[in-house]
Amino acid sequence: MKLYYDLHIHSCLSPCADDDMTPWNLVNMAKIQGFDIIALTDHNSTGNCRSAMKVGEIAGITVVPGMELCTSEEIHCVCLFDDIDKAEAFGEYVRSTMLPIKNREEIFGQQLFMDEGDGVSGKEEILLTVASGISIDGLPDLVNGYGGVCFPAHIDRNSYSVLSSLGDFPPELRLNAFELTPEADEGFYFGKYEYLQGKKLLRSSDAHYLENIREREFYLDLEENSARALVGYLKGNINE
Numbered sequence: 001m002k003l004y005y006d007l008h009i010h011s012c013l014s015p016c017a018d019d020d021m022t023p024w025n026l027v028n029m030a031k032i033q034g035f036d037i038i039a040l041t042d043h044n045s046t047g048n049c050r051s052a053m054k055v056g057e058i059a060g061i062t063v064v065p066g067m068e069l070c071t072s073e074e075i076h077c078v079c080l081f082d083d084i085d086k087a088e089a090f091g092e093y094v095r096s097t098m099l100p101i102k103n104r105e106e107i108f109g110q111q112l113f114m115d116e117g118d119g120v121s122g123k124e125e126i127l128l129t130v131a132s133g134i135s136i137d138g139l140p141d142l143v144n145g146y147g148g149v150c151f152p153a154h155i156d157r158n159s160y161s162v163l164s165s166l167g168d169f170p171p172e173l174r175l176n177a178f179e180l181t182p183e184a185d186e187g188f189y190f191g192k193y194e195y196l197q198g199k200k201l202l203r204s205s206d207a208h209y210l211e212n213i214r215e216r217e218f219y220l221d222l223e224e225n226s227a228r229a230l231v232g233y234l235k236g237n238i239n240e
């Protein structure tokens, strides 16, 4: 079935995202814009995913638990899971690898945990935007161990991307999909990088503000509208 997606959205848990990006607001904005399936991908944390998924159940839109991980090489990778418990376990592991640098709200912004009613349930004290201790080399296998899948984010950006950090794709890197920003020229990237042949292209908003959640544009053809179907599709034949 044809499903409109946005698989890269931040909530108010990300320090750089607007405090109005509450689970209720962001999920319902995505619903208004006509999306069928979205993923919540805060920096280095899955802490608001459970609440957003509950809002999704009410709103009638699939919310996939996820994270935008910053690798030790400072490469952003979107990690998606088909199960919230495993997603949260992965989040705990990622947190254990991070340098415990305290967030300074006045500089970086708040990092708010929220319940499904948009009440503040706590704050993350460690700055989430720093690099984790996880290298991109081992990331696909690590995420797979939690039942998830990962892909490099915004490869066309000149910061925090696999190309800006490494200059090229390591040929041994076992990835099955990659993300471009909505405006990027896919012909350029497929033409320039042999590595990308046959890989699945995803385009998402990377929204940090409600107004960044654009009208639906990009879709996938999935067996059913579920996190399980999405993760299975993105894994493709990577484990064969």
Ligand SMILES: [Zn+2]
Pocket: 068, 076, 153, 154, 160
């Ligand atoms: Zn990013």
Ligand SMILES: [Zn+2]
Pocket: 008, 010, 068, 206
């Ligand atoms: Zn992002």
